[in-house]
Amino acid sequence: MFPPLPNPSVQPSASAFGDQDLVxxxxxxxxxxxxxxPKVAKLIxxxxxxxxxxxxxxxxxxxxxxxxxxxxxxxxxxxGDLTPASLTVxxxxxxxxxxxxxxxxxxxxxxCMHCEDPGCLKACPAPGAIVQYSNGIVDFxxxxxxxxxxxIKGCPFNIPRISxxxxxxYKCTLCSDRVAMGQGPACAKACPTQAIVFxxxxxxxxxxxxxxxxxKSRGFANAGLYDPPGVGGTHVMYVLHHADQPQIYAGLxxxxxxxxxVELWKGVTKYAGLTAIAAFAAVGFMHHLVSGPNRVSDEDExxxxxxxxxxxx
Amino acid sequence: xxxxxxxxxxKVHPGDPVIVDRYTTAARINHWITAASLVLLAIxxxxxxxxxxxxLTSLFxxxxxxxxxxxxxxxxxxxxxxxxxxRFWKANLWKREDGTWMARLYDVLTAHDEKLPEVGKYNAGQxxxxxxxxxxxxxxxLSGLVLWDQxxxxxxxxxxxxxxxxxxxxxxxxxxxxxxxxxxxAIWVRGTIPAMVRGHVTxxxxxxxxxxxxxxxxxxxxx
Numbered sequence: 001m002f003p004p005l006p007n008p009s010v011q012p013s014a015s016a017f018g019d020q021d022l023v024x025x026x027x028x029x030x031x032x033x034x035x036x037x038p039k040v041a042k043l044i045x046x047x048x049x050x051x052x053x054x055x056x057x058x059x060x061x062x063x064x065x066x067x068x069x070x071x072x073x074x075x076x077x078x079x080g081d082l083t084p085a086s087l088t089v090x091x092x093x094x095x096x097x098x099x100x101x102x103x104x105x106x107x108x109x110x111x112c113m114h115c116e117d118p119g120c121l122k123a124c125p126a127p128g129a130i131v132q133y134s135n136g137i138v139d140f141x142x143x144x145x146x147x148x149x150x151x152i153k154g155c156p157f158n159i160p161r162i163s164x165x166x167x168x169x170y171k172c173t174l175c176s177d178r179v180a181m182g183q184g185p186a187c188a189k190a191c192p193t194q195a196i197v198f199x200x201x202x203x204x205x206x207x208x209x210x211x212x213x214x215x216k217s218r219g220f221a222n223a224g225l226y227d228p229p230g231v232g233g234t235h236v237m238y239v240l241h242h243a244d245q246p247q248i249y250a251g252l253x254x255x256x257x258x259x260x261x262v263e264l265w266k267g268v269t270k271y272a273g274l275t276a277i278a279a280f281a282a283v284g285f286m287h288h289l290v291s292g293p294n295r296v297s298d299e300d301e302x303x304x305x306x307x308x309x310x311x312x313x
Numbered sequence: 314x315x316x317x318x319x320x321x322x323x324k325v326h327p328g329d330p331v332i333v334d335r336y337t338t339a340a341r342i343n344h345w346i347t348a349a350s351l352v353l354l355a356i357x358x359x360x361x362x363x364x365x366x367x368x369l370t371s372l373f374x375x376x377x378x379x380x381x382x383x384x385x386x387x388x389x390x391x392x393x394x395x396x397x398x399x400r401f402w403k404a405n406l407w408k409r410e411d412g413t414w415m416a417r418l419y420d421v422l423t424a425h426d427e428k429l430p431e432v433g434k435y436n437a438g439q440x441x442x443x444x445x446x447x448x449x450x451x452x453x454x455l456s457g458l459v460l461w462d463q464x465x466x467x468x469x470x471x472x473x474x475x476x477x478x479x480x481x482x483x484x485x486x487x488x489x490x491x492x493x494x495x496x497x498x499a500i501w502v503r504g505t506i507p508a509m510v511r512g513h514v515t516x517x518x519x520x521x522x523x524x525x526x527x528x529x530x531x532x533x534x535x536x
Binding site: 027028125126127144145146147148149150152153158162167259261262264265269270273274276277280281284287288291293294295296297298300301302303304305307308309 | 329330331361362363367375379380381422424460462463471472474476478479482483490493494497500501502503504515517518519527528
């Protein structure tokens with residue numbers, strides 16, 4: 001049992017972090033923050049999850065979102081995918097373990113992983129539409145979002161969704177508003193089995209280590225922590241019974257990293273592109289300075305006249 | 314008899330100076346709609362390409378509006394250029410003298426026009442601009458549709474969108490560079506801009522830069 005966070009005081013209190021704690025801001029720079037907040041993390045233990053969707057309900061409730069009435073797609077996933085309203089969904093996978101021939105029901109709560117190296121933020125062209133705090137939370141600032149969908153291309157986990165209503169991108173905030181008040185995310189609060197716990201990243205790793213040890217003692221030899229190094233680690237981590245094959249959990253990427261295409265687009269192309277344009281303009285300017293205009297001479301006009309008259313007279 | 318016509322809007326008016334009609338009114342309107350679209354697309358596209366240029370979104374009423382308008386201007390550009398393509402493609406087919414012209418690019422740039430072969434309505438440089446624009450606009454409209462999330466999000470995968478956004482950016486930079494060549498050449502070669510503004514050039518200009526074309530018009534035959 002991980003000790004749950006105490007309920008907050010009912011007295012007004014100051015926000016625990018804010019704009020002064022930004023370490024990254026999309027399409028702009030921020031001064032290095034004066035203090036370094038302890039890194040936070042949410043740990044999702046797939047081995048404890050019972051698939052009740054209390055986390056989904058809590059997420060809708062806390063964020064004051066309403067999902068459209070959907071359709072039964074023949075599986076437990078409801079809704080079938082992340083949406084601008086459903087910032088988290090439970091993904092159910094039926095997997096036959098080839099070693100034991102047992103059917104295993106793998107349930108993974110999907111949502112933003114809060115990457116240490118966020119691809120969405122790297123791809124975003126709108127200054128301040130995506131920010132990262134020194135505690136690791138990656139947040140979308142909707143008033144700055146222009147709805148271009150570049151974050152979707154940057155994300156290695158296929159998380160952001162653009163609303164067809166207001167054309168803004170939506171994803172899990174890690175309940176940054178609750179965390180700022182010393183609380184954990186709504187999903188963690190609602191989880192009846194403590195499959196979702198929240199704390200500092202160090203605490204979460206310790207807690208995960210104990211869970212993994214327990215799973216290994218129960219025969220899950222490959223139990224482990226999912227904290228993928230390809231994106232610098234994440235601030236949402238999973239305990240997986242089969243950490244050697246994350247893809248069996250509804251396609252959780254094996255080794256997620258920002259796509260090299262995105263790196264190329266937001267890296268060398270951005271700088272080489274403007275340089276090329278400037279170079280073409282500069283060469284034109286220099287050429288004109290050096291060679292002067294190419295003017296039609298009087299002789300050219302006389303020649304044209306002669307040609308025309310020779311044929312028309 | 315005072316004039317010869319070889320293509321629509323091409324006429325030689327003898328006089329002092331000789332005046333040569335080069336573009337019809339329709340062709341010029343078509344050109345300037347396309348030109349305005351390309352400039353607006355470059356500004357709005359660059360604004361979303363590099364953060365230092367993001368302030369340009371204010372010309373379009375902010376980032377969201379820039380994002381929404383850009384693809385529509387792209388449609389106008391595509392249709393506009395398609396019109397230009399239908400008008401000009403034949404005159405831009407590669408001819409034997411074009412290779413010679415390209416090989417003497419040094420003489421072109423040093424304005425030694427007397428060392429260049431006589432060329433028709435377009436020289437090799439203009440033809441390359443034409444074909445580069447044609448190819449790049451096809452690449453841009455196709456990759457642009459992949460990125461037009463509002464209407465076409467469902468039709469492609471995220472990986473395809475990533476490739477499209479890179480291709481779109483590279484093609485856009487290339488077409489801006491081609492556009493710089495196009496505009497600079499029009500400025501450097503004096504007497505060119507009136508062709509697209511008023512529709513006509515002087516006989517001397519045609520003699521100096523497109524002598525084969527002038528000869529065709531005067532003789533009334535296509536070379």
